[in-house]
Amino acid sequence: MEFLDLKTQQNRIRKPLEKRFNTILDHGAYIMGPEVYELEEKLADYCGVKHAISCSSGTDALLIPLMAWGIGPGDAVFTTPFTYVATAEVIALLGATPVFVDVYDSTFNIDCEKLEIAIQDTIKAGNLKPKAIIPVDLFGVPARYRLIQEIANKYALKVIEDAAQSFGGSIKDHKVGTFGDIAATSFYPAKPLGCYGDGGAMFTNDDDLAAHCKAIRIHGTSSDKYNSEVIGLNGRLDSMQSAVLLEKLTIFDEELEMRNKVNDYYRKYLNNAQYIPENYQSAHALFSITLGSHRKRDELVEKLKQNSIPNVIYYKYPIHLMKGFAYLQYKKGDFTVSENLSQTIVSLPMHPYLSEIEIDSIVEVLKK
Numbered sequence: 596m597e598f599l600d601l602k603t604q605q606n607r608i609r610k611p612l613e614k615r616f617n618t619i620l621d622h623g624a625y626i627m628g629p630e631v632y633e634l635e636e637k638l639a640d641y642c643g644v645k646h647a648i649s650c651s652s653g654t655d656a657l658l659i660p661l662m663a664w665g666i667g668p669g670d671a672v673f674t675t676p677f678t679y680v681a682t683a684e685v686i687a688l689l690g691a692t693p694v695f696v697d698v699y700d701s702t703f704n705i706d707c708e709k710l711e712i713a714i715q716d717t718i719k720a721g722n723l724k725p726k727a728i729i730p731v732d733l734f735g736v737p738a739r740y741r742l743i744q745e746i747a748n749k750y751a752l753k754v755i756e757d758a759a760q761s762f763g764g765s766i767k768d769h770k771v772g773t774f775g776d777i778a779a780t781s782f783y784p785a786k787p788l789g790c791y792g793d794g795g796a797m798f799t800n801d802d803d804l805a806a807h808c809k810a811i812r813i814h815g816t817s818s819d820k821y822n823s824e825v826i827g828l829n830g831r832l833d834s835m836q837s838a839v840l841l842e843k844l845t846i847f848d849e850e851l852e853m854r855n856k857v858n859d860y861y862r863k864y865l866n867n868a869q870y871i872p873e874n875y876q877s878a879h880a881l882f883s884i885t886l887g888s889h890r891k892r893d894e895l896v897e898k899l900k901q902n903s904i905p906n907v908i909y910y911k912y913p914i915h916l917m918k919g920f921a922y923l924q925y926k927k928g929d930f931t932v933s934e935n936l937s938q939t940i941v942s943l944p945m946h947p948y949l950s951e952i953e954i955d956s957i958v959e960v961l962k963k
């Protein structure tokens with residue numbers, strides 16, 4: 596059994612993918628070739644946004660908009676400590692300060708009440724200027740964007756949707772990619788839409804922001820590639836990776852439907868999985884359950900191992916307790932929901948090609 600089965604998927608798209616690779620080998624435009632622009636058009640269409648801007652990773656997709664807004668020392672950016680480290684890292688990289696906000700124990704996404712309190716506390720303390728919020732759509736479930744946007748409007752903050760795990764998700768008929776000022780996704784191979792290396796994309800309806808992000812992506816250049824207008828970086832997606840994504844997009848909706856079925860089947864037997872609110876479509880990047888205690892979680896992990904059932908703990912350490920972020924001077928007990936989740940959560944196999952027989956065998960171990 597696989598935690599994630601990329602081989603079966605590859606077998607489905609191998610022939611047309613090889614054809615696309617051969618086309619690239621023939622035309623030789625490895626960087627910013629036609630596949631990159633074709634992909635951006637299709638991604639924008641898929642999400643229903645004006646601009647999809649491909650880039651080199653999900654991390655850069657978060658970093659570039661922060662750079663475009665000139666966020667840096669003295670600025671506060673609000674996010675959660677229960678996410679992949681990249682979300683907080685990009686804030687710190689620019690010399691700004693990550694201000695953590697705990698998550699709901701049901702969806703594992705940013706708690707909006709605590710978010711507003713954190714913003715007010717930061718304003719009161721007076722040493723940092725609140726600038727932006729990075730809500731994370733954890734494991735594929737979108738955060739509460741209606742509330743988040745209300746708070747952002749009230750305090751004049753920018754919003755970057757960290758959609759690294761949620762491309763394909765939606766709230767009612769609004770697709771992930773359309774929330775906030777800009778959204779950032781990752782095409783890391785394990786993501787619902789992944790390439791065969793690193794990759795990412797930004798999505799926005801803001802023409803100026805899109806132009807700015809496009810320039811930063813290529814060393815701050817726009818019309819003349821040897822004349823930099825703003826400080827940028829090498830943040831491009833290449834043609835080969837775009838080709839992989841173009842082929843995977845052709846089966847993406849079907850795969851999302853298959854992920855929905857796997858999710859539904861698991862939930863027939865389990866009542867301790869991540870909560871997905873009504874009218875929310877998860878991209879089902881991961882299927883995570885919580886156990887009653889740290890001991891129970893670790894016992895289950897051991898049992899799963901004994902039965903050759905792959906599993907991973909996302910995330911074993913909340914970011915505020917990581918050594919790399921010790922300089923922020925948070926301590927144990929600051930974000931109890933995140934801390935408790937890191938002790939009690941485990942992710943089970945989740946991919947479109949997981950069979951009911953395989954899920955039955957997982958549930959069997961869980962029941963025991």
Ligand SMILES: Cc1ncc(COP(=O)(O)O)c(C=O)c1O
Nearest residue numbers: 652653654679681682759781783
């Ligand atoms: C929530 C979240 N944000 C950001 C990233 C960074 O994406 P990438 O690995 O493509 O740089 C990831 C990747 O795992 C992620 O899960």
